[in-house]
Amino acid sequence: MGKIKILISGNEAIAQGAIQAGCNFYAGYPITPQNELIAYMAKNLTQAKGVFIQAESELAAISMVYGASAAGARAMTSSSSPGISLKQEGISYLAGAKLPAVIVNIMRGGPGLGNIAPAQSDYFQATRGGGHGDYQTLVLAPGSVQEAYDLTQTSFDLADKYRLPVMILGDGILGQMMEPVTLSARKIKVLPLKSWALTGCRGRKPNIVKSFFLREGDLEKFNLELQKNYALIRRQEERYEALYLKDAKIILVAYGSMARIAKSALMQLRGLGKKIGLIRPISLWPFPQKPFQLKNKKIKFLVVEMSYGQMLDDVRLAVCGRQKVEFLGRSGGGVLNEEEIIKKVRELVSS
């Protein structure tokens, strides 16, 4: 069978990727700009014999994901910024109970109700745990519809492998834009055996899914176990794309949709003979450290975001004072265009 290529929106591609990865449970609550995802699931997950529930709230949706994951399912939910704030309760519980799950955040403008325009202002709540407690979610940021489709599948595998919630962080542009996607012939592998799952205690001791450790010392011990897992993920799961780093004097750093616009500016500047490079972090947590380990102290990094500087902190930490880190950002629905980036690069070249 030849490869099938379809034209599909980012939201739908994530949904299709999930079904392809063997997702058999989805619970969600409507919110713009991710509504195509829930609608796609309502139709296609049900056809794939999975469970689809339109929940009464984001709080309920994430707790349903918690229950489904506890029962051993490959579970997913999706939302957008204000909805993700609500889901943080359940995400913390998922992390505390070591339950795998995939959470999609198609970011919109904030704070508060904000607007429905694209934004990248949830970087902090995605990469810093987000809810209460010392925990992390693994965060992946696709830059195209194809990558959204592919990374969604990867997310389920990573969630099961490391037993933690994985967040797919996209923005309104990625969610809404339609692009051709080559459907993978990825067969659903035999899903990993989950000996901890709740299935009824026939022939074994009862399983308990919980995040509560009241006895003195137990919670600290459990937290150290989590930290060990996070350290392993840091070592093994850095993902990024790097372009023209060898001779670059200015390196753009951007993720998601913003990275596409940055890349377009980069190609124009390269066409003019300017030595510009690009680092596109794909895993936002763990944040890629390797591409930033550059010896030339004259390099300047220019972080470009649809926020007022959130990933900027991670770039500064990765660069660790070796080089200058500059910033260009718009938010609240404002999207930087190529000209604005090129103008900023020219300023940096001449300064």
Place this chain on the structure above:
Amino acid sequence: MAKVIINVQKCKGCLLCLNFCPKGLIKKSKKLNLRSLNYVEFDPQGECLGCLQCAVVCPECCIEIRE
């Protein structure tokens, strides 16, 4: 006649059983169990009817009734 076995180490001395025994065969002990709680004891001479009221009302499920 039924045999009443009280697990005195589990008893918290709430005395509900004592209150509901129709024959008054359960008494509060003056002794303390390992958790320093006054437990209840079944009157060794008492003739239990096997009505189960004490066992049914016990929150700790520490009363067993045997034939």
Place this chain on the structure above:
Amino acid sequence: MRTFKRPESLYDNSTHYCPGCGHGIAHRLVAQVIDELGIREKVIGVAPVGCAVVAYDYWNFDCSEAAHGRALAVATAIKRVHPENIVFTYQGDGDLAAIGTNETIHAANRGENLTVIFINNAVYGMTGGQMAPTTLLHQKTSTSLEGRNAALHGYPLKISEMLALLPGVCYIERVAFDSPQGILKAQQAVKLAFENQINNLGFSLVEILSPCPTYWGLNPKAALDWIQEVMKKEFPLGRLK
């Protein structure tokens, strides 16, 4: 001659509950019914946040924790993933009728094939005896010092009556731990609520008026009498649906 022994579904542990607390009785009833129906290896329980947060330390079958109020969302998902298992929630009044009202109403309205054991003791016990949605008028708590005042705090919430209005609901009954007879009736209700699920009849809830001697400021026997004489007037017993 009748005999009585600890059910297999209840571990041989001491509970952390105060002397005379109704939770111990309710845990045992659930375990006893599960034994009687022979479903211990099929049951998945969902414990609440509140005094019964570690109910899974006492029950000898699979259990999940849920965030405060979200037990019915968690249970909904477990049951949908494993329709062949028997799934129940065990929730207090704060959990089910305050922070979890939304989850409760919508799980009931979807007619989820679940069993709910609802412990109504008219206070928040775990946190130190604050006013609950079901606290009676004039009842003193640490957050209604002069007693619950309708003008300030509203009225005791009759969530079971509200749920009985929903077409998705199969069975609702209110029972009381006010005497050994009341407890035996409660056991029958709990059994029916599990049987309904086994027979795929939909959402079943048993509300148990349960003593909290500590935060009612009464000795255990007086707490049972208070249910009998006061609480039952506000929360009448019987089958609501």
